[in-house]
Amino acid sequence: MSKVSPVKGTRDFYPEQMAIRNWILDGWKASSIRNGFLEYDGPIFEHLQLFTQKSGEGIASELFSFTDRGDRAMAIRPEMTPTLARMVNQQINALPRPIKWFSMPRCCRAEKPQKGRLREFFQWNVDIIGPESVLADAECIFTAVDYLRSVGLKPDDIQCKLSSRKMLALLLEDQGFSEDELEPLYVLLDKRPKLSDAAFSELLEKTVPDAAKREKMMAIQALKSVDEIDELATGDAAKESVAELRELFNFLDSMGIGQYCTFDISIVRGLAYYTGPVFEIHDMKGSLRAVCGGGRYDNLLAGLGGQKVTGTGFGMGDVVLEILLTERGLLDVKTQNMDFFIIDADKERFEDVLKLTFQLRSRGYSASFSYKRAAIGKQFKQATTQNARFSIIIEPDFPENSNINIKNLADGSQHQYFLEEFLADPTIAMN
Amino acid sequence: MSKVSPVKGTRDFYPEQMAIRNWILDGWKASSIRNGFLEYDGPIFEHLQLFTQKSGEGIASELFSFTDRGDRAMAIRPEMTPTLARMVNQQINALPRPIKWFSMPRCCRAEKPQKGRLREFFQWNVDIIGPESVLADAECIFTAVDYLRSVGLKPDDIQCKLSSRKMLALLLEDQGFSEDELEPLYVLLDKRPKLSDAAFSELLEKTVPDAAKREKMMAIQALKSVDEIDELATGDAAKESVAELRELFNFLDSMGIGQYCTFDISIVRGLAYYTGPVFEIHDMKGSLRAVCGGGRYDNLLAGLGGQKVTGTGFGMGDVVLEILLTERGLLDVKTQNMDFFIIDADKERFEDVLKLTFQLRSRGYSASFSYKRAAIGKQFKQATTQNARFSIIIEPDFPENSNINIKNLADGSQHQYFLEEFLADPTIAMN
Numbered sequence: 001m002s003k004v005s006p007v008k009g010t011r012d013f014y015p016e017q018m019a020i021r022n023w024i025l026d027g028w029k030a031s032s033i034r035n036g037f038l039e040y041d042g043p044i045f046e047h048l049q050l051f052t053q054k055s056g057e058g059i060a061s062e063l064f065s066f067t068d069r070g071d072r073a074m075a076i077r078p079e080m081t082p083t084l085a086r087m088v089n090q091q092i093n094a095l096p097r098p099i100k101w102f103s104m105p106r107c108c109r110a111e112k113p114q115k116g117r118l119r120e121f122f123q124w125n126v127d128i129i130g131p132e133s134v135l136a137d138a139e140c141i142f143t144a145v146d147y148l149r150s151v152g153l154k155p156d157d158i159q160c161k162l163s164s165r166k167m168l169a170l171l172l173e174d175q176g177f178s179e180d181e182l183e184p185l186y187v188l189l190d191k192r193p194k195l196s197d198a199a200f201s202e203l204l205e206k207t208v209p210d211a212a213k214r215e216k217m218m219a220i221q222a223l224k225s226v227d228e229i230d231e232l233a234t235g236d237a238a239k240e241s242v243a244e245l246r247e248l249f250n251f252l253d254s255m256g257i258g259q260y261c262t263f264d265i266s267i268v269r270g271l272a273y274y275t276g277p278v279f280e281i282h283d284m285k286g287s288l289r290a291v292c293g294g295g296r297y298d299n300l301l302a303g304l305g306g307q308k309v310t311g312t313g314f315g316m317g318d319v320v321l322e323i324l325l326t327e328r329g330l331l332d333v334k335t336q337n338m339d340f341f342i343i344d345a346d347k348e349r350f351e352d353v354l355k356l357t358f359q360l361r362s363r364g365y366s367a368s369f370s371y372k373r374a375a376i377g378k379q380f381k382q383a384t385t386q387n388a389r390f391s392i393i394i395e396p397d398f399p400e401n402s403n404i405n406i407k408n409l410a411d412g413s414q415h416q417y418f419l420e421e422f423l424a425d426p427t428i429a430m431n
Numbered sequence: 432m433s434k435v436s437p438v439k440g441t442r443d444f445y446p447e448q449m450a451i452r453n454w455i456l457d458g459w460k461a462s463s464i465r466n467g468f469l470e471y472d473g474p475i476f477e478h479l480q481l482f483t484q485k486s487g488e489g490i491a492s493e494l495f496s497f498t499d500r501g502d503r504a505m506a507i508r509p510e511m512t513p514t515l516a517r518m519v520n521q522q523i524n525a526l527p528r529p530i531k532w533f534s535m536p537r538c539c540r541a542e543k544p545q546k547g548r549l550r551e552f553f554q555w556n557v558d559i560i561g562p563e564s565v566l567a568d569a570e571c572i573f574t575a576v577d578y579l580r581s582v583g584l585k586p587d588d589i590q591c592k593l594s595s596r597k598m599l600a601l602l603l604e605d606q607g608f609s610e611d612e613l614e615p616l617y618v619l620l621d622k623r624p625k626l627s628d629a630a631f632s633e634l635l636e637k638t639v640p641d642a643a644k645r646e647k648m649m650a651i652q653a654l655k656s657v658d659e660i661d662e663l664a665t666g667d668a669a670k671e672s673v674a675e676l677r678e679l680f681n682f683l684d685s686m687g688i689g690q691y692c693t694f695d696i697s698i699v700r701g702l703a704y705y706t707g708p709v710f711e712i713h714d715m716k717g718s719l720r721a722v723c724g725g726g727r728y729d730n731l732l733a734g735l736g737g738q739k740v741t742g743t744g745f746g747m748g749d750v751v752l753e754i755l756l757t758e759r760g761l762l763d764v765k766t767q768n769m770d771f772f773i774i775d776a777d778k779e780r781f782e783d784v785l786k787l788t789f790q791l792r793s794r795g796y797s798a799s800f801s802y803k804r805a806a807i808g809k810q811f812k813q814a815t816t817q818n819a820r821f822s823i824i825i826e827p828d829f830p831e832n833s834n835i836n837i838k839n840l841a842d843g844s845q846h847q848y849f850l851e852e853f854l855a856d857p858t859i860a861m862n
Contacts, residue, residue, distance in 0.1 A: 003736035004481040004517060007505065010474030012518050015532065018470045034797040036817070038767055039449045043441030043551050044475060044537055045495070045507070050435040064476070064505070066497035068550075069541055074438065074495070076475070076507070086435060087443050096816070098802050101446065106475055106537070110500055119499075120474050131802050135785075146792060254782065255789040305434035336469055351685065354566075358686040361577060366465040371529050371562050385527070386467070 009111075009119030015335050021122070023333045024318050024325075025104050028124040031147035032102035035139065037126060040101045042083035048073035050082045054273075054304060064110050076108040079315065080125040082304065088129055089306030098130035099311075100139075116289045116320045126294075127313030129301070134244055137277045137296055137312045138251035144281060144292050144314055145257045152330045158291065160257075161264035162248070162279045165295065167229065167241035168220070168268065174234055175216040181208065183272055185217070190270035226263050248277055273297045276312070283324050291324060292316040334387055339430070340367040341383030346396035347373040353394055356404075356419070365426055383409060390429060440542075440550030446766050452553070454764045455749050455756075456535050459555040462578035463533035466570065468557060471532045473514035479504035481513045485704075485735060495541050507539040510746065511556040513735065519560055520737030528561035530742075531570075547720045547751045557725075558744030560732070565675055568708045568727055568743045569682035575712060575723050575745055576688045583761045589722065591688075592695035593679070593710040596726065598660065598672035599651070599699065605665055606647040612639065614703055616648070621701035657694050679708055704728045707743070714755050722755060723747040765818055770861070771798040772814030777827035778804040784825055787835075787850070796857055814840060821860060 006012055013021055032039065048065050065075040077083060080103055088099060103125045113119055126143050128136040141160055148158055169182055177185075184207050192200050208214045223229050226249070230242050245263070252261045269278045276296030283291060294314025302308040325331050340360055344353045353369050360367040368386055370379045376393070383391045393405040404422060406429045407414045415429060422429055437443055444452055463470065479496050496506040508514060511534055519530060534556045544550055557574050559567040572591055579589055600613055608616075615638050623631050639645045654660050657680070661673050676694070683692045700709045707727030714722060725745025733739040756762050771791055775784045784800050791798040799817055801810045807824070814822045824836040834847045837860045846860060853860055 003520060004478050004484060006517065006521075007474060007476060007478060007499075007503075010476070012474070012521075013472040014518065014522065015469035015471055018472055021472075022470065033768075034770075034792050034795060036769065036797065036799040038446035039453065040446055041444040041449055041452075043438060043443070044539065045438060045441070045551075047435050047438060053435060061500075064497050064499070066495055068438075068495070069492075072438075086437065087445065089434060090437075090443075091445065108475065120476075133802075135802070142789060142792075150795075251785075254786055256793055337464075338467065339465075354682075355685055358573060361465050361573075362687055364465060364581075366467065368467040371564075371566070 007119070009113030011118065011120065019333045019335045020322065020331060021318065023331070024321060025122065025124075027147055027151060028102075028104055028316070031143055031150060032124075032126060035143040035146060037100045037102040037143070039103060040084075040087065041103050041105060042077070042080070042087060044106065045074045045076050046083060046086070048075045050086060050304075051075055051078065054082050054085070054300075055271075062109050062111060064108050077105065078107055078109045080105045080107065080123060081300070081313075081315075084125065084127060085301050085304045085306065088309075088311075089301055089304060092301075092307055092309065098128050098136065100128050102126045116323060118319055122318040124316040124318075125313065127311055129309060129311035132310055134248040134277060135251055137279075138248055138255060140294060140312055140314055141252060141261070141279060142255045142257055144294075144316060145260045147316075148281065148291070149257075149260070151325060153324075153328070155259040157284060157328065158260065158281055159284055160261045160279050160281045160292075161267045162245075162261055162277065163263065163265050163267045164241055164245045164277050165268060165274050166276050167233075167238065167245055168265065170235065170238040170241050171220050171229070171233060172217060174238060175220070176213055177217070186268045186272075187270050189221070189266065189268045192266065221265055223265055224263075229265070245277065269293060269295055273300045273303070275299060279314070281316075286324070286327065288324055289320050291320055336386050337366070338368050338383075338386045338388040339365045340390050340392055340426075341379075341386060341388035342367060342369045342392045342394065343376060343379040343383070344373070344394050345376055349394040349396065349398055352398055356392065356394070356423075359423060360426060363423075363426065438550070440544030442549065442551065450764045450766045451753065451762060452749065454762070455752060456553065456555075458578055458582060459533075459535055459747070462574055462581060463555075463557060466574040466577060468531045468533040468574070470534060471515075471518065472534050472536060473508070473511070473518060475537065476505045476507050477514060477517070479506045481517060481735075482506055482509065485513045485516070485731075486702075493540050493542060495539050508536065509538055509540045511536045511538065511554060512731070512744075512746075515556065515558060516732050516735045516737065519740075519742075520732055520735060523732075523738055523740065529567065530558070530560040532560075533557045547754060549750055553749040555747040555749075556744065558742055560740060560742035563741055565679040565708060566682055568710075569679055569686060571725060571743055571745055572683060572692070572710060573686045573688055575725075575747060576691045578747075579712065579722070580688075580691070582756060584755075584759070586690040588715060588759065589691065589712055590715055591692045591710050591712045591723075592698045593676075593692055593708065594694065594696050594698045595672055595676050595708050596699060596705050597707050598664075598669065598676060599696065601666065601669040601672055602651050602660070602664060603648060605669060606651070607644055608648070617699045617703075618701050620652070620697065620699045623697065652696055654696055655694075660696070676708065700724060700726055704731045704734070706730060707741075710745070712747075717755070717758065719755055720751050722751055767817050768797070769799050769814075769817045769819040770796040771821050771823055771857075772810070772817060772819035773798060773800045773823045773825065774807060774810040774814070775804070775825050776807055780825040780827065780829055783829055787823065787825070787854075790854060791857065794854075794857065 051059055063075040063078055107123055108120045126140055188203055188207050233239050233242050252258055267278055267280050274295040275298040278295035280290040281292040292314055296312040298310045342353045342357050344350050357367045357369050370382050391407045402419050403416045404419050405416055494506040494509055538554055539551045557571050619634055619638050664670050664673050683689055698709055698711050705726040706729040709726035711721040712723040723745055727743040729741045773784045773788050775781050788798045788800050801813050822838045833850050835850050836847055838845045
C-alpha cells in the first residue's frame with residue numbers, strides 16, 4: 001500500500017513539537033487560572049448555521065463544512081466565539097456573574113497556508129461577560145500581558161496597542177460619517193498595514209468617495225495621543241468615550257502593566273461585532289501578524305438569539321506566538337523528564353531492574369529502563385537522553401548485596417541505600 | 432436571530448464538566464509520563480484515504496468526511512492509530528527505539544449517539560513500537576491498570592481480560608480452520624456479548640457452515656485456563672504461543688498487577704490488525720462496554736506503506752470511563768481553586784483590593800476579587816464558591832493602618848501582616 005502524506009497546513013506533533021505545544025498551552029492555562037478564569041470547551045464541530053449566522057454566508061468558503069448522516073450541515077469551528085456565545089446564551093440565567101471563562105480550542109480554517117497562518121491551530125480565548133466597566137477590559141489585557149511577560153517578553157519586545165471603536169465612531173460621526181459607512185471603513189483600516197500606500201488610497205476612495213470626509217478621517221487617524229483626541233472631541237458622548245479610555249489606561253497602570261500599553265488609533269479590528277475598547281498585541285521588532293487581538297462586544301450575545309449582555313475578550317493563536325518566541329530564543333522546553341533510570345550491571349539482574357522500575361512507578365515516580373541489555377555506558381546514555389534526575393545501578397551481586405547505587409546525574413554525587421530503605425521513602429535519595 | 436442548538440452526540444464542557452475532563456486527561460497523562468511514554472499528536476483531520484486504506488471503504492460511512500478548496504477528500508479522525516502509523520512510518524529511521532508514545536486525541540465518529548458512545552470523544556492511546564518481547568504488551572497493560580488503580584478502582588471493580596490472537600489462530604488452524612475463515616470469525620466473537628444466544632448461533636452458522644468445525648471452535652472457546660489450552664495445543668508453534676502468554680502473565684505478576692489480570696479466551700477484538708496478545712479492561716459489576724482495549728499489531732505499519740515493525744498498544748475512551756467513575760463515586764473534582772480572595776471592608780478601598788490582587792497575580796499566585804461592591808459577608812461567600820484557601824481583608828482605615836487580615840478559610844485561623852512584609856513573601860501566610 002502507498003504512503004499517505006499529511007495534509008498541508010496541518011502539523012504533526014512529534015514528541016519534540018508536542019512538548020513545545022504543551023509548554024505554550026500550560027502557560028496560557030496557568031495565567032488564566034491565576035487571573036481567576038474558569039476553563040470551558042465546546043465540540044469541535046457545530047451546526048454550520050452557528051457560524052454563518054454570526055459572520056454571514058461569506059464565511060462558508062473559509063470553513064471545513066460537511067453533512068452528517070441526517071444530511072444536516074456542520075462545520076469544524078474556525079474560532080471559539082460563536083460556541084462561547086451559544087453556550088452562554090443557553091445558560092445565561094443559571095451562570096454566576098461575572099462569567100470569567102477561558103478556553104484553548106483547536107480550530108480549523110480552509111485557507112491557504114502561509115507564514116503565521118495554518119489550516120489548523122490552537123487559540124487561547126479569554127472572555128469576561130457581564131460587567132460594563134472597563135475594569136473587565138483591563139483584566140483581559142492584563143491576563144494576556146501577564147502570560148507574555150511570564151515567558152520573558154519585555155515592553156520593548158511587545159506592545160499592546162489600544163483604541164476604542166466607540167470613540168472612533170463618535171469622532172467620525174462628529175465629522176459627518178453615517179453609521180453605515182463605518183463598518184466597511186473599519187475593515188479597510190484593519191487591512192491597512194498589509195497594503196501599500198497606493199493600494200490603500202485606491203480602496204479608501206472607493207470606501208469613502210467624499211474627499212473632504214476622507215481628509216477628516218485621515219486627520220483623526222494621525223492623532224497620536226488621548227489628549228489630542230480630547231481636544232478634538234466635541235459632543236458629550238465623545239468626551240465620555242475619551243474619559244472611558246483614560247480610565248482603562250489608569251487601570252492598566254495600577255495593575256502594573258502600563259509600560260506594555262500604548263494608545264494607537266489605527267487599531268480598529270476587522271470583525272463587525274466590536275463596540276468598545278479594541279486592542280492588539282504586536283511584536284515591536286519584527287513584522288509578524290498580531291500575536292493577540294480582542295475587544296468589547298455589546299451586541300454579540302443578543303445577535304445570536306440571547307439577551308443583551310456585554311462582554312469583552314481576546315484570542316491569541318499558537319502559530320505566530322511560537323514563531324515570535326523561537327525568534328527571541330525564549331522557548332525553553334524539554335521533551336522528557338524522568339525521576340529514575342534503572343540500570344543492570346549484569347543482564348542477569350534485568351528482572352530486578354524491572355521489579356524496581358514498576359515498584360517506583362506504582363508509588364507515583366517516573367521511572368525508566370533500557371529494553372535492550374547493553375553495556376552500562378549505553379544505559380547511562382539513555383538515562384541522559386531521557387533527562388533522568390537519578391540513575392540506579394543494580395549490581396551483579398544483588399540481592400546477596402542488597403545495596404543499590406543511586407547517582408544524581410546533575411552533580412554526579414552518589415549514595416548507597418538498602419533497597420528496602422529506599423523503597424520505603426524514595427525521597428531520601430532525591431535531595 | 433434564532434438560537435442554534437448544539438449538535439446531538441457532542442458535549443458542551445461548561446466549567447464543571449471541563450474540570451472533570453481535565454481531571455481524567457491529567458490522570459492519563461500522569462500515568463503515561465511516570466511509565467516513560469512521550470506525548471505526540473497529529474492533525475484532527477487527515478486525507479480520507481489514510482482511514483479507508485487501513486479499514487476499507489466501508490469505514491467511510493462512519494466518518495465525517497469533507498473536501499477542501501482543492502477538492503481533496505478529507506476526514507475527521509475517528510481513531511488515532513492511522514495517524515500514529517503514518518507519523519512513525521515517516522520518521523522510522525530517525526526515531527530512537529523503542530518508540531514509547533501516548534496521545535489523548537479528540538476523535539469523531541458519525542454514529543448514532545447512545546449510552547457510552549458519542550459522536551465526539553477523547554481517547555487515551557498508548558503504544559510501544561519496536562520490541563517483540565511481550566514485556567512491551569505487559570508495560571502497556573500496566574500503564575492502563577496503573578491509571579485505573581490510581582483513581583481508586585480495585586481488582587473486584589475492573590479486570591483486564593487477556594488472550595492471544597496468535598494462539599487462538601494456531602489452535603483453530605490445528606482444528607482445520609483456514610486463515611481466511613478467521614477474520615470474520617473474530618468479528619463475530621467480538622460481537623458475541625451484545626448478541627442473544629439465538630442470534631449468535633444463527634450468525635455462527637453463516638460464518639462457519641461446517642457443524643464439526645463449529646463444535647471444535649466452541650470447545651476451544653469454553654477453555655478456562657492457560658493450562659487447559661496447553662493440554663490441547665499440539666504443534667510447536669501453538670505450544671510456543673502458549674508459552675508466550677504465560678510469560679506475559681509472569682511479567683504482569685512481577686509488575687504487581689497480577690490481581691487485575693485474567694485469562695479469557697473470548698477476548699479477540701474486532702479490528703483486523705491484531706496479531707498477538709489482545710486484551711480488554713472490563714467493569715466487573717456493571718454492564719458497560721469495555722473501558723479499554725488493545726493488543727499487538729505486527730503488520731499495521733507495513734500495511735500503511737512502512738517497514739515491517741511490530742507494535743502494541745491500547746485505547747481508552749473518556750465516555751465509558753466517566754460513566755464508570757461516576758457510578759462508583761470516584762470522581763473527585765473541584766471546578767476552581769484560588770490562593771487568595773481579596774475583600775474590601777469599605778468600597779472606598781476597592782482600588783487597594785485591585786492593586787493587591789494584581790500584585791499577587793504578577794508574583795504567580797492565583798487571586799480574585801468581587802466585581803460588585805457588596806457587604807463583606809457576600810464577598811466571603813464568593814471566596815468560598817471559588818474554593819479560595821485564604822481571604823484577605825483590606826480594612827477601612829487602610830493604608831494609615833497598613834495591616835492586612837489574612838484568614839485561612841479551611842480552619843478559620845487569622846493572622847495580621849504588614850502589607851509590605853506579606854508581599855515580600857506571600858508564603859509566610861500560606862502555612
